[in-house]
Every structure is written in structure tokens, then in C-alpha cells.
Amino acid sequence: MQFLLGIVFLSVIYMHLTRLNISAVVSYSLQSLAIVLILINSYLETREPFLIIVILTTLVVKVVLSSVFFVGLVKRKKLTFSASNYLNIPLTLILIAMFTVVAHSEQFSLLTNLVSAHNSLLSLSLATIFISLFLTVNRKGALSQALGVLSLENSILAFALFAGLEKSPMLQIGIIFDIAIWIVIATVFISMIYEHFGSLDTSLMKKVKN
Amino acid sequence: MELLIVITSLIFAALVAIFVKKRAVIEAISIVASAIIVVESVIIALKVAATGSYEQYSFFSIDSLGSIVMLVIACVDIAAVVYSVQYLRKETDKNIIGFNRVKQYFILLNLFSAAMFFAISASSPIFAWIAIEATTLSTAFLISFYNKPSAIQGAWKYLIINSVGLLLGFFGTLVYFTSVSLLGETGLITWQDLLHNASSMNPLIAKIAFVFALIGYGTKVGFVPMHTWKPSAYGKSPAPIGALFSGALLPVAFYIILKFKAITDSVVGPEFSSQLLILFGVLSVAVPAFIILIQRDYKRLLAYSSIENAGMLALGFGFGGIGVMAALLHLIYHSLVKSALFFLSGNFLLKYHSAKIANIKYALKVLPVTSVLFIIGVFACIGMPPFGIFFTKVVIFSAGIKTWPLVTVMTLIFVSIVFIGFLKHVSSMVFGEKPTDISKGEDSVWLIISPLVLIILALILSFYLPPFLHILIDNSVLHY
Numbered sequence: 303m304q305f306l307l308g309i310v311f312l313s314v315i316y317m318h319l320t321r322l323n324i325s326a327v328v329s330y331s332l333q334s335l336a337i338v339l340i341l342i343n344s345y346l347e348t349r350e351p352f353l354i355i356v357i358l359t360t361l362v363v364k365v366v367l368s369s370v371f372f373v374g375l376v377k378r379k380k381l382t383f384s385a386s387n388y389l390n391i392p393l394t395l396i397l398i399a400m401f402t403v404v405a406h407s408e409q410f411s412l413l414t415n416l417v418s419a420h421n422s423l424l425s426l427s428l429a430t431i432f433i434s435l436f437l438t439v440n441r442k443g444a445l446s447q448a449l450g451v452l453s454l455e456n457s458i459l460a461f462a463l464f465a466g467l468e469k470s471p472m473l474q475i476g477i478i479f480d481i482a483i484w485i486v487i488a489t490v491f492i493s494m495i496y497e498h499f500g501s502l503d504t505s506l507m508k509k510v511k512n
Numbered sequence: 513m514e515l516l517i518v519i520t521s522l523i524f525a526a527l528v529a530i531f532v533k534k535r536a537v538i539e540a541i542s543i544v545a546s547a548i549i550v551v552e553s554v555i556i557a558l559k560v561a562a563t564g565s566y567e568q569y570s571f572f573s574i575d576s577l578g579s580i581v582m583l584v585i586a587c588v589d590i591a592a593v594v595y596s597v598q599y600l601r602k603e604t605d606k607n608i609i610g611f612n613r614v615k616q617y618f619i620l621l622n623l624f625s626a627a628m629f630f631a632i633s634a635s636s637p638i639f640a641w642i643a644i645e646a647t648t649l650s651t652a653f654l655i656s657f658y659n660k661p662s663a664i665q666g667a668w669k670y671l672i673i674n675s676v677g678l679l680l681g682f683f684g685t686l687v688y689f690t691s692v693s694l695l696g697e698t699g700l701i702t703w704q705d706l707l708h709n710a711s712s713m714n715p716l717i718a719k720i721a722f723v724f725a726l727i728g729y730g731t732k733v734g735f736v737p738m739h740t741w742k743p744s745a746y747g748k749s750p751a752p753i754g755a756l757f758s759g760a761l762l763p764v765a766f767y768i769i770l771k772f773k774a775i776t777d778s779v780v781g782p783e784f785s786s787q788l789l790i791l792f793g794v795l796s797v798a799v800p801a802f803i804i805l806i807q808r809d810y811k812r813l814l815a816y817s818s819i820e821n822a823g824m825l826a827l828g829f830g831f832g833g834i835g836v837m838a839a840l841l842h843l844i845y846h847s848l849v850k851s852a853l854f855f856l857s858g859n860f861l862l863k864y865h866s867a868k869i870a871n872i873k874y875a876l877k878v879l880p881v882t883s884v885l886f887i888i889g890v891f892a893c894i895g896m897p898p899f900g901i902f903f904t905k906v907v908i909f910s911a912g913i914k915t916w917p918l919v920t921v922m923t924l925i926f927v928s929i930v931f932i933g934f935l936k937h938v939s940s941m942v943f944g945e946k947p948t949d950i951s952k953g954e955d956s957v958w959l960i961i962s963p964l965v966l967i968i969l970a971l972i973l974s975f976y977l978p979p980f981l982h983i984l985i986d987n988s989v990l991h992y
Contacts, residue, residue: 412716416690431683438676444668451675458683467689470700473638480645484675487649491656491668498661507665 303343303464307423309336310460311430314453317437318394323384323445327372330449334364337456340463352471359475363482368452371489372445379496385443385503394440398433405429416465427461444495444502448488455481514552514559515572515633521545521552522626529618535611538618539597545622546590549629553579553586561980564987570700573635576987577770580840581632581763583981584847587969588759589625591962592752595855596621598958599752602862608658617657617750624650624756628764635702637685640768641678644732647761648674655749666744673741674731681728681768687721688775690714703771710778718779725772726788732765735826736795739819746815747867751858754811758818759851763843766825770992773829782832789830790912794919796823801926804933809867811857813937814850817893820930821846827923828908829992835911837989842904845892848970849901852963853889856882859959860941864950869937873944878952881960883942889967890938894931900974 313333317326338361345353375381387394404410405428414424434457438450461467492502499506525545529538560566560579567573574582600617603609609617627650631643648671656667691713692701710718731738746754773785800816800823807813821842828839857867859882864872875883892899905927912920954960977985 412714413687413720416717435676435680438672447672451672451679454676454679455682458679458686461683462686465686465690467686470636470638473636473642473700476639476642480642480649483649484645487652488671491652491664491671494656494659494664495668498664504665504668507661507668 303340303423304426306336306340306343307426307430307460307464309333310456311426311433314430314433314437314457315398317446317449317453318387318398318433318440319391321383321386323376323381323443324373326384326446326449327369327376330372330452331365331369333453333456334360334368337459338365340460344463350471356471356474356478359478363478363485364452364456367482368485371485372449375489375493376445379493381445381496381502384446385441385501385505387440388442388505389440397436397440401432401436402429405432413465416467420464423464424461427457427464430457431461433457442503442505444492444504447504448492451488452481452485513568514556515566515568515574515629518549518552518629519626521548522622522629526619526622526626529615529622535614538615542593542618542622543590543597546586546593546625549625550586550590553582557583557984558980561983561987567635570702571635571639572633573702573704574633575991576984577767577840577992578632580844580981580984580988581767582629584763584844585625585628585632585760587966588756588847588851591851591855591966592756593621595755595858595959595962596750596752598956599750599858599862602955602959606862613657616653620650620654621753621756624654625760628760631764632767635704636700637688637703637706637768637771638682638701640771641682641685644681644729644765644768645675645678647764648678648732651745651749651753651757651761654753655745657750657753658748660748662744663748666741666748670741670745673738677728677731677738679728680724681731684721684724684726684728684772687717687724688713688772690717690721703775706775707778710775713779715780718776719784722772722776722785723788726769726785726792729765729769729772730792733762733769733822734796734819735792735822736799736819739796739799742819743812743815746818746854747809747811751811751854751861754814754857755851755854758814758854759847762818762822763847766822766843770829774992786830786832789826790916790919793823793826793830794923796820796826797923797926797930798823801929801933804930805936807933807937808869810860810869810872810937810941811854811867813869813934814853814857817853817930817934818846818850820927821850821893823923824905824908824927827912827919828904831908831911831916833911835908836992837985838904838907838911840985840988841900842908844973845900845904845970848966848973849889849892849899852966852970853886853893855959855963855966856886856889859955860886862955862959864947869941872941874942874946874950876942877946878950879954881954885960885963885967887938887942889963890934892967892970894934895927898974899970903974 313329406425434454528541557579627646634640691709734742800820828835895901895905
């Protein structure tokens with residue numbers, strides 16, 4: 303589990319650092335695949351048959367659908383490079399380190415001790431939540447912001463799984479359905495942003511007047 | 513049965529808009545669906561007033577406050593649909609939009625309304641979250657409806673800020689589940705489960721959960737500092753959508769916050785949630801007050817006014833006691849009046865083709881009925897007697913003056929600034945020199961009916977509350 307969550311954690315850091323849109327999308331798909339493997343582990347422990355549907359829908363939506371939509375968009379519009387960060391790379395890395403320390407600190411021990419056996423996993427999940435949130439705020443590119451939102455959802459799901467907080471498969475399917483629609487809508491909007499502004503840099507959008 | 517009829521009517525109306533190619537049919541079905549919803553909402557409210565709650569299967573449950581919000585949504589929804597028919601016809605006549613856009617509009621409008629009804633009636637907080645997220649998804653394309661760069665910018669900002677906010681709200685919701693998960697329960701966790709198991713929740717965890725829920729759903733309400741999506745979204749979307757945002761979506765999101773407040777209060781007492789609500793309340797009154805004073809766009813002006821009124825609601829619930837009753841009434845009056853103002857802003861936009869306050873001159877002669885209604889609506893909104901908002905603001909302030917005197921006095925000053933700002937803008941819009949290129953006269957009587965009915969309804973409710981509504985308000989005060 304530590305290894306899989308490590309992939310979730312490192313993938314979001316990679317999304318902060320990469321300048322290539324395709325790499326960021328692949329990184330998100332890898333992160334989602336790690337989540338699917340965590341869900342499979344959960345299934346092996348509980349043998350809950352409905353969980354198979356959750357695993358399959360998660361795989362289809364977050365790994366396949368997101369890749370198809372986002373990679374298709376990047377190739378169609380030739381969006382090779384992402385817009386830059388608001389903060390430079392050294393400052394970004396410092397803040398990522400700070401978020402990780404904060405998530406492991408006493409301040410959040412109540413949350414990370416919800417299941418004492420999973421303390422380190424919950425701390426890492428919490429750190430991933432903070433860093434994903436920071437990704438959405440720090441990146442100027444619309445695609446990176448969308449990936450930040452999706453990564454935030456993955457991190458919260460990882461936290462919930464390790465804390466044993468949400469066990470209703472029906473609700474999980476509802477959430478994944480929401481995410482599927484979100485991915486479609488975000489793709490359409492990113493495409494519209496590029497058509498209207500000639501760039502995915504959202505900082506340029508602030509200057510628009512009509 | 514009633515609730516299923518409500519949701520299926522709206523989904524049916526959306527499906528008709530997808531598959532039918534006759535505009536009149538799409539419009540008629542949407543109006544019929546919203547009329548059915550009004551009737552069913554009244555029936556549900558009567559049942560809740562009689563029995564205390566309304567439950568259907570294990571998925572739906574409505575309490576007194578839920579049925580009040582449901583009535584509000586139903587009223588604003590039918591007004592918005594009736595107004596939209598003529599509003600979109602005028603825009604089509606002016607070649608602003610085509611038939612496909614009209615279809616898209618009615619599909620999304622009906623889905624948006626269905627999601628709001630689903631959110632307030634869902635027995636599970638996660639279902640409610642899914643429904644609130646669905647409101648974001650269904651309205652994103654309504655904000656970018658005119659396909660202008662600034663509208664797309666507003667829609668993207670709306671999508672990202674609300675999605676992040678709601679994910680934080682989702683995290684808060686999951687943290688509340690610790691009270692139930694520790695007992696080993698699985699399956700559908702309902703609001704009732706959370707309330708019943710609140711005693712087993714760690715107080716500090718309850719506080720953390722409430723902070724996340726308040727920030728998450730507070731983003732949807734538009735509390736400062738999470739409000740930044742609101743002016744662009746309200747300003748760029750078609751006028752009836754602005755009305756639904758302010759008059760229906762805001763109460764729905766606020767209702768979810770109050771649900772979490774009730775659970776948190778039963779764990780840690782009311783002080784913690786009250787202090788947070790008062791903090792967000794003051795900020796949400798203070799910041800818009802100064803922006804309203806210098807605002808140049810009348811739709812954004814109404815958006816900031818919605819933020820200010822959300823702040824008043826937060827203060828009412830935060831102060832507690834009689835403030836809760838006043839806040840509930842404030843919620844009803846504000847929804848009716850603000851929706852009417854958004855419709856009237858649509859009339860200005862159709863006539864003057866501009867959302868700039870500086871470009872609206874001599875409106876009292878150019879659009880006499882719209883202008884008179886706008887003046888009345890603004891007076892109602894800022895709290896002039898005899899409208900109910902005057903009464904609710906006075907009661908909220910009197911509820912706060914004993915325990916929070918400094919906050920109350922400061923808020924009173926900010927509300928006075930809002931008052932001055934609105935009067936300044938309205939006087940510049942309705943008076944002034946007549947523009948040479950604008951023809952006199954209302955565009956259509958159908959563009960007047962919706963705001964007129966809502967303002968009359970707000971005025972009647974300011975003096976008389978039907979017995980069933982009285983019961984619902986009293987019950988809500990007891991629970992929240």
C-alpha cells in the first residue's frame with residue numbers, strides 16, 4: 303500500500319514539475335491506476351461483489367476516459383507545452399516540502415490517527431490532498447488546473463479508503479459518474495479556451511474585456 | 513410519490529428539449545413541468561407541516577427547512593422558465609442566439625433544477641454532494657452561453673473554484689463519517705445517521721469536518737473570500753440563470769451548511785459553528801459593500817448584493833435565537849426579490865444592449881414598468897419598509913447587539929454603505945438624459961409578469977405567512 307500511495311504522491315509532484323502536457327496527463331493516469339490497485343486490494347480484503355463494478359468504472363473513467371479525452375485534446379490542438387507556474391520551481395518545491403511536513407505534523411494527528419495502523423498512509427494521503435490543491439492554484443495552464451482538481455479527488459478517495467470512511471459502492475459509482483461528466487466538460491472548456499485565447503494560459507484570460 | 517414526480521417531470525422536460533425540434537413544444541413542456549413542481553412542492557410542504565418530515569424510500573428525506581427551500585426553488589424556477597421563454601425569443605429575434613442554443617438552454621435549465629431538488633431531498637450527504645456537483649456541471653455551459661471570451665473565462669473560473677470548493681466539502685463530509693464508520697456500519701449513511709451518532713464523534717474531528725464543509729459549500733454560497741467566481745458567473749450568464757443562481761442555488765447550498773451545523777452543534781455545542789458563521793458573515797457583508805459603491809455593471813452589482821445577503825443569512829444563523837427565525841424569513845424574501853431583480857436586469861439588457869450602469873439612462877421613461885419594479889425591488893432588497901427584509905435585518909441586528917455588539921455595529925455600517933451604493937446606481941439608471949438611439953416602451957408584457965409576481969409575493973409574505981409556512985419556520989428554528 304505504501305508503494306501504491308507513493309505513486310499517487312509522486313505523480314502529483316511530477317505534475318507540478320513537468321512542462322509537457324502529455325506527461326502530466328500520463329502522470330494522472332498512472333495516479334488513477336494506483337488508486338484502482340488500492341481498490342483491488344480493498345476488494346481482496348472485503349470480497350464485496352459491488353466493489354468490482356466500482357473498480358471497473360474507476361478504471362474506465364479515470365484511466366481510460368481521461369487519457370482518451372485529454373491526450374486527444376493535446377494532440378488535436380498541438381498543446382505540447384504547458385503554461386508556467388505562478389511560483390518558480392525552487393519555491394514550488396519548498397512549498398511542497400512544507401505541505402508534506404504539515405500533513406505529518408501534530409496539528410493533523412487527529413485526522414491521520416483515525417485508523418492508527420494506517421497512520422503513515424493517512425499522513426501521505428493528506429499531504430497529497432494539500433499538494434493537489436496547490437497544483438490547481440499554482441499552475442497557469444487550464445489543463446494543469448483540471449488535472450489538479452482530478453488529482454485532488456484521487457487524493458481524497460485514497461484518504462477515505464485508508465480511513466475506512468466510505469463503504470457504499472453505490473455512492474462511489476455516483477461519484478465516478480460525476481467525475482466522468484466533469485472530465486468531458488473540462489475537456490470541452492479547455493478546447494474552447496484555446497479557440498478563444500489561442501493559449502491555455504489562464505492568466506491571459508484576466509485581461510479580456512468585451 | 514410527489515418527489516419522484518418533481519424530479520421525473522424535470523428530467524422529462526430536459527429529454528423533450530433534447531429530442532423535440534419544435535420550440536413551442538419545448539417551452540410548453542418546461543412550463544408545465546415547473547407548474548407541476550410548484551403544486552407538488554406545496555403538497556410536500558403541507559405534509560411536512562403536518563407530520564414533521566417527508567420520507568420516500570431510503571433515498572429521500574425532507575425536513576421543515578428542506579420543504580421551505582423546496583418551495584423557494586419551485587417559485588423561482590417557474591418564474592425563470594416563464595421569463596426565459598420570452599427572453600430567449602427576443603434574443604433569437606435579434607440574432608443573438610439560434611434554435612440549438614435554445615434547446616441547449618432548456619436542457620441544462622431543467623437538469624439544473626432537477627439537481628437542486630435532488631440536493632435538498634437526498635437522505636445521504638454524499639448524494640447531496642453529487643447533486644450539488646451536478647448543479648456546477650449543468651450550469652457551466654449556461655454561464656458560457658453566449659460563447660464570448662469573457663463568458664468562457666467566467667465559466668472556467670466557476671468550474672474550477674466550485675469543483676475545488678466542493679471537493680473540500682466532500683472531504684469534510686467524509687470526515688463526519690468517522691462517527692458512523694467507527695461503529696462498523698456500512699452502506700448508505702444518511703443525515704439522520706450522522707445526527708444520531710454525533711455523540712460518538714471526537715469533538716475536534718467534528719470541528720475540522722465543519723471547517724471543510726463550511727469552506728466547501730460556502731464556496732457555492734459565495735462567502736467571502738471564496739466568492740470570486742460569483743460576479744463573473746452572474747454577470748455573464750443569461751438573466752434567468754442569474755435569478756436561479758441567486759434565488760435558488762444559494763439557499764440550497766446554505767441548507768447543506770445548516771445540516772452540517774446541526775450535526776456539529778450536537779457534538780461541540782453551537783458556539784464554534786456560530787463564530788465561524790459570524791466571521792464569514794461579516795466578511796461577506798463588508799467586502800461587497802465597498803465594491804457595490806464603485807460597481808459599474810448592474811448584473812455584477814446584483815451578484816455582490818447576493819454575497820452581502822448571504823452574509824446576512826450567516827449572521828442570522830450565527831447569532832442564533834430570534835436571529836435564526838429572521839434569517840429563515842430573509843432567505844425567502846431575498847430569493848424572491850433578487851430573482852425579480854435579475855429578471856428586470858434582463859429587460860434592461862434587451863433594451864440597452866449593455867450591462868454597464870453608465871449606459872442605462874432615462875430608464876423611467878424608456879422602460880417605465882421595468883424601472884418602477886426595479887426601484888421597488890432594490891428598495892425591498894436593501895431593506896426599506898414595508899418589505900420583509902427591513903424586518904429581518906432589524907431582527908438579525910437586534911439578535912446580535914447583545915452578544916456581538918461590535919460586529920453588529922460594524923455590519924450596520926456596511927449595510928448602510930450598500931444602501932447608499934444602490935441608491936446612487938439606481939438613480940443614475942432611471943433618471944438622466946434620454947439616449948437618442950433607444951426606443952421607448954416595454955419589449956413584452958411576458959417579461960414583466962415574472963418579476964411582478966415575485967415582488968408581489970414577497971410583499972404579501974412580508975405581512976402574512978400562511979399557517980403551514982409558519983409551522984415550517986417554527987420547526988426549522990427548533991432544529992437549526
